Amino acid sequence: MDNLPFLCGYVALIGKPNTGKSTLMNALVGEKLSITAKRPQTTRHQILGIKTTTEYQCIFVDTPGIHQSQKKAINRYMNRAATSMLTDVDLICVLLDVRSFNGDDELVLKKVENMDNVLLVLNKIDQINKQQLLPLMQRLAILMPNLEIIPVSALKEENLDRLMSQIQQRLPEGIPHFPDDQLTDKPMRFIVAEIVREKLFRVLTQELPYSITVNVENYKTESDLVRISASIWVERKSQKGIIIGKGGSLLKKIGSEARADIERLVDQKVYLQLWVKVREDWSDDERSLAAFGYSND
Ligand SMILES: Nc1nc2c(ncn2[C@@H]2O[C@H](COP(=O)(O)OP(=O)(O)O)[C@@H](O)[C@H]2O)c(=O)[nH]1
Ligand SMILES: [Mg+2]
Structure with a gap:
């Protein structure tokens, strides 16, 4: 063998x-x-x-x-x-x-x-x-x-x-291209944004989700937990209201479901903070998105 x-x-x-x-x-x-x-x-x-x-x-x-x-x-x-x-x-x-x-x-x-x-x-x-x-x-x-x-x-x-x-x-012979504990090419920030986006897709029933972007602003691994804050960008004020829900109930649900998935993935306690923001000047946001780069971590 x-x-x-x-x-x-x-x-x-x-x-x-x-x-x-x-x-x-x-x-x-x-x-x-x-x-x-x-x-x-x-x-x-x-x-x-x-x-x-x-x-x-x-x-x-x-x-x-x-x-x-x-x-x-x-x-x-x-x-x-x-x-x-x-x-x-x-x-x-x-x-x-x-x-x-x-x-x-x-x-x-x-x-x-x-x-x-x-x-x-x-x-x-x-x-x-x-x-x-x-x-x-x-x-x-x-x-x-x-x-x-x-x-x-x-x-x-x-x-x-x-x-x-x-x-x-059917796999060819070859040396591994990635370390054996690496699961994906994407940084955790990217995966976290995707997880939040998935929860939005699940709870929102209209066309709305397609115009939503999620951006992870902070991802910090501390000794006993991972601290994450992310923004959900929407196009209109009314959409912001929908996502937040009555008394913040929907946003809370999205947050706690996303947190559970992230905890499973990183095998650590997660503190996840979500903000809903209206994307009034998209060009500025695009600049800031590029600044975050989705590439480090
Ligand atoms: N019943 C059933 N549903 C599945 C199976 N595989 C995927 N699905 C569902 O099909 C839908 C689309 O799956 P997804 O993986 O997002 O499809 P993709 O667009 O090809 O990536 C989701 O609701 C999945 O839960 C399966 O083996 N059985
Ligand atoms: Mg797919």
Whole structure:
């Protein structure tokens, strides 16, 4: 065993929005790094999730979803980002949602049809029974005859061992690119902002969340706790009121749910202070965002 070469490679998770890419990455890495939500396109940035064992280091690349509508600039940008990285990775896992296989998925499959380093991951099998699964597996086998198809449930963590061993078999030899305790390429400030953003997505039901930005102003590790303060930037005063809620109740809920997630992640007590601010002069804020840089920590 000891003489086996170490394996290290990049594995892209692609698929249309909502197929469970972020959920799967979190499940495989064992930590909540990438936010997930019922709404499509919650993942705005590309994020790495790193899983290191004694045998391999697998670097997952979670991407914003690929989808057909190219009308909006932001969608075009996300499509480009998701597509351009395909040639840089060692393996591509295409995620498909058993309940919603359609033309958008075929578009994604088209992108990888001439590549040989591809696995098909049929996700959300907890949502259907075996009789329903079989015809879909057969249809995919005809469509993509050379590809291994692995049915899983990212949410219920079913069949992930089999998926992981299929991935491992396809990783190239190589020395680890990251220290073995590093879970992501993003600094904690970034992850914290994402966690707060996820909570906002969950509690706010209207279009509002898309215009929200979260900025972590302070992140300080002290001997017995981590002290964090963050601002939630909105565009209008009325939105500020909605987020704060009656007597501050909603903001409190967002804060305590986010704190629980962050505590689990950093394995330490967390003191989280949240502010809601109206973004009246966006250009100034952008400057300050750049100043924070999302890059140190
Ligand atoms: N039932 C079920 N739901 C899942 C599964 N995987 C993901 N989901 C849900 O599908 C939604 C979208 O997941 P997400 O990971 O954000 O999708 P992404 O857009 O591809 O990153 C979320 O509500 C997840 O909880 C699964 O295996 N089973
Ligand atoms: Mg996602």
